[in-house]
Amino acid sequence: MLTLYQFESCPFCWKVKALLHFSKIPYTVIEVNPMNSKELEPLGLKKVPVLVDGEKIITESSVIMDYVNEHYTHLGSNDSVAEWRAWVDASLVHFLPPVIHKNFSTSWQTFGSVLKPSGYGVMKRTLVRFAGALAMSRVALKKARERGITDAPRGLTEAVLHWVNAGLAGQAFHGGSAPDLADLSVFGVFRSTDGLAAVALARAASPAFATWYDELKQRTPSSAV
Numbered sequence: 001m002l003t004l005y006q007f008e009s010c011p012f013c014w015k016v017k018a019l020l021h022f023s024k025i026p027y028t029v030i031e032v033n034p035m036n037s038k039e040l041e042p043l044g045l046k047k048v049p050v051l052v053d054g055e056k057i058i059t060e061s062s063v064i065m066d067y068v069n070e071h072y073t074h075l076g077s078n079d080s081v082a083e084w085r086a087w088v089d090a091s092l093v094h095f096l097p098p099v100i101h102k103n104f105s106t107s108w109q110t111f112g113s114v115l116k117p118s119g120y121g122v123m124k125r126t127l128v129r130f131a132g133a134l135a136m137s138r139v140a141l142k143k144a145r146e147r148g149i150t151d152a153p154r155g156l157t158e159a160v161l162h163w164v165n166a167g168l169a170g171q172a173f174h175g176g177s178a179p180d181l182a183d184l185s186v187f188g189v190f191r192s193t194d195g196l197a198a199v200a201l202a203r204a205a206s207p208a209f210a211t212w213y214d215e216l217k218q219r220t221p222s223s224a225v
């Protein structure tokens with residue numbers, strides 16, 4: 001059985017989960033405490049996602065996806081898939097935090113939603129929610145500015161339109177009639193913010209995005225056990 005160490009709110013973790021769910025691969029989840037990551041200490045690691053498969057410990061979301069695909073899923077790939085996957089990690093993923101953590105109140109709402117399935121008790125959830133919202137509403141905007149992102153909603157809208165026009169290009173999926181690793185990577189990043197401002201903004205920017213997103217959401221019910 002595979003084990004995934006994750007934060008519920010982590011877009012990189014959701015890229016991996018999109019593939020696991022799409023492929024109906026069962027796995028157990030270890031929810032890492034984002035305040036201190038103490039669950040990762042025995043592994044000597046600091047970041048999620050981490051996938052454990054027997055003796056193997058795999059880090060880095062794209063490497064994990066390649067591992068899962070090579071050993072379990074066997075989806076095909078090509079240059080376009082590789083380019084879109086690189087775009088997700090280098091560009092797309094950076095537009096989401098400044099949108100969903102725009103200020104304390106938006107970030108509070110974001111943490112409320114992502115902490116719901118965490119399994120934490122009410123006290124711990126409120127503490128993590130408060131500290132998280134306080135920290136992220138500052139960090140997200142600072143990091144975005146360092147990356148030259150001054151208008152995150154506009155940047156995210158442009159990214160959505162780029163994906164729809166050049167990635168989907170009139171097809172149901174980048175992969176044609178079925179999703180491929182590019183679809184699952186883009187979807188995973190958005191899925192980490194399901195129900196929040198970033199997905200709402202993307203849906204409003206493009207009906208084709210909304211159709212594609214809903215179809216993928218339907219095809220990726222959780223396979224966590």
Ligand SMILES: N[C@@H](CCC(=O)N[C@@H](CS)C(=O)NCC(=O)O)C(=O)O
Nearest residue numbers: 010011012046047048049060061062
């Ligand atoms: N390049 C990594 C990025 C992973 C990453 O930044 N994870 C964040 C959560 S979204 C994390 O674990 N941060 C904790 C830390 O940096 O201490 C990947 O693709 O897996």
